[in-house]
Amino acid sequence: MSIERVAIIGLGLIGGSIGLAVQDKIPEIRTRGWDVDADVRRRAGERGLVQQVCDTAAEAVADADLVILCVPVGAMAYAADAIAAALPQGAIVSDVGSSKASVARALRHALPGATIIPAHPVAGTEKSGPDAGFADLFSHRWCILTPAPDADEAAVADLAGFWEGLGAKAEIMDAEHHDLVLAVTSHIPHLIAFTIVGTASDLEDVTQGEVIKYSAGGFRDFTRIAASDPTMWRDVFLTNRDAVLEVLGRFSEDLTALQRAIRNGDGDTLFELFTRTRAIRRQVVEQGQDDARPDFGRKDH
Amino acid sequence: MSIERVAIIGLGLIGGSIGLAVQDKIPEIRTRGWDVDADVRRRAGERGLVQQVCDTAAEAVADADLVILCVPVGAMAYAADAIAAALPQGAIVSDVGSSKASVARALRHALPGATIIPAHPVAGTEKSGPDAGFADLFSHRWCILTPAPDADEAAVADLAGFWEGLGAKAEIMDAEHHDLVLAVTSHIPHLIAFTIVGTASDLEDVTQGEVIKYSAGGFRDFTRIAASDPTMWRDVFLTNRDAVLEVLGRFSEDLTALQRAIRNGDGDTLFELFTRTRAIRRQVVEQGQDDARPDFGRKDH
Structure with a gap:
């Protein structure tokens, strides 16, 4: 894997978790980060979400070989714009957005000529912000990469390897x-x-x-x-x-x-559906996608 | 509290949990139980869900002062019918059904003259059957009693005290x-x-x-x-x-x-709702009705 310096733009739940996971699991990769919100930058520094919290997006990406945009999908174009001038030639630009076709269009538009490989780690919690991230968020979760048909294959492989290094399982899929x-x-x-x-x-x-x-x-x-x-x-x-x-x-x-x-x-229609849905739960648990304990194993008080 | 002998009819998740909770938290109360399914009776005996698993509903309720019907609400009338002949004079008959007006009607019809105090412990898991119950299922959960307006007040108080003895919080409410x-x-x-x-x-x-x-x-x-x-x-x-x-x-x-x-x-409409719903989650957690940890504190693998 040729990724040595990652820049994380946006230091909330997902960006912060990536920063912590890299430091925990692939410590040879250097981490820099930036967030548009100065309070988030300060808190990210206190928690050590990345090795270096930068004052500008340009500084964060200056010599990165992988830049990951971890902002709401509606802000992707702004984040891409903020890094455009400083983005090193050949760096992979990726993201973590939950919708991919529109994000791919926004990134291609904002960063013409860049190596763009969109991605989506299917992981999260109901919490958000710089205090929410943790290093194991992606363990045993899928990360879906949605490269364009003509994407650089080595870049796709590098990005997949990066996510697998964080404990995720990588999958390639068409954006639509x-x-x-x-x-x-x-x-x-x-x-x-x-x-x-x-x-x-x-x-x-x-x-x-x-x-x-x-x-x-x-x-x-x-x-x-x-x-x-x-x-x-x-x-x-x-x-x-x-x-x-x-x-x-x-x-x-x-x-x-x-x-x-x-x-x-019509009780039969209800009963038939409720029996069928029960079987699907069983498969979710069998495939390691949820906690098998009753009630998610949660404590009530 | 004058309840000394409880009979549990139906030994699945709820009935089994009541039996275990009584033995754990109010051991001076004797527990007997019965289930229409012989396999469930056998398993209930193996797990010790009640002190005595009886072969018939009549035997289970023979000298009970509280009978709790823990069967699906559609089976309440059958369960009531099974105990009708053997039900001691003055015994409280209750249930744990999730709908109350129709159950109250069914029980009044099947057991004319009986002391009927319907109840609903708001607790459960996705599991069912005689292996699913556990003694702490009702801890810190509400149990809603829906006595008729002319119900015996002492019986209501006894039943409320029983549920509080199991760790629940009792509440009185109109069935509708x-x-x-x-x-x-x-x-x-x-x-x-x-x-x-x-x-x-x-x-x-x-x-x-x-x-x-x-x-x-x-x-x-x-x-x-x-x-x-x-x-x-x-x-x-x-x-x-x-x-x-x-x-x-x-x-x-x-x-x-x-x-x-x-x-x-129209993003504003979406944003306004999503902000409002977030505040409701906060109250659910503050009032002890859910685990405050992210993702219910569940383990993913």
Whole structure:
């Protein structure tokens, strides 16, 4: 692997975790970082998220051979612009955005001629900011690379090797297919969680206090997802609009069918679905994608 | 408290947890139990879920002063019928069903003249059956009692004291209001989780393998809820139909509004909601209703 100097632009949950993971797992790679927010830069320095927190984006990327943009997808163009003048010839530019086709377009536009290999580590928590990152965030998680068809193969291999060095498993995927898969496995689940938490807090006949008090019946799981970073998620929905609307249409159809089954007292339809979904959980756990312990093994108090 | 002998009818997750919790926390109360399934009775005996596993429901309740029906809500009438002839005069009959108005009607019909105090401990996991129960399931969780307006006050107090002895916090509520509150905090979240897991596994352009592989982006949380007991949940939706359909209508309206915001690129509407939902998570954690650690503190592998 030829990557020796990585620059991390944006030092929140993901950028901070990359910085900590590199220092922990591939300490021979030098880490520099920058964040547009001076408070975040200060906190990143205190926590040692990267070896050197720089005052400007240009300084951070000056001699990097890998630059990773870890900002909300709506800010990718701005971040790319901030590094454009100082970007070394031949450096790989990557990102961690949750939607890929629109980000790839934005980066190609802002950085003509650069070696751009978009990527998306499928990992995170509901926390955000420079205090949220930790070195093991990517362990056993997938990182999906979405290189253009004509991308430099050695650069793709280098980036895949970098992510595997952080404990992730790398996968190559077409950007449009990525956006559809993630609409299903991440974007729509978040949208639904945001919606139901909003619905619950707006009812007239049930108070918000009651909703919170009795949330252990299932609702509390949705509040965790709905606590995710608002800026990041606004941008995901705006930039992956078509895939999100397509999957949302299917979800709404299916929900309408279940609504009708409930109205008609059709228990067989409900039972058949609930049995099928149980089997999918089993596979998620078997494939190491979730904690096998009941209730995620969480402690309630 | 005058409860000295409890009979548990149904020895799955909830019934088994009650049996273990009584033996752990109020050992002076004698526990007997029965389950309609002989395999469950055998396993309950092996695990010691109750002090005595009986061969018949009649034997289990013969001299009980509290009988708790821990069966799916659709089976409450059958369970009540099984104990009717042997039920001691003056014994309290309670249950743990997730919908209360219909259960109260079923129990009143099956056990005329009995002291019926329906209850619902708001606790559980995605596991079910005689191996799933544990003594601390109810610790710091709410147990909602829904006595009829003319219910015996001493019996209500005894039952509340019993649940507090198991570590729960008892609350009195009108049955219809309970059903609306739980439709919001439990039933609709489950219905949505079942639906999205079903939708995801039925798509043509995204394989089930991909859905499972990349589930850490949010989807896996829904698979946990969608792994809950199919029989129990079918019955909940059939017996709490009106409240479920009412809240589902509101949810669908809200989802349609967000769909429109995404289609129109209205980021402000998205951002405003996502900020509001984040605050609700904070309250859930502050009120001890969920684990404060990121990602529920779960281990991924």
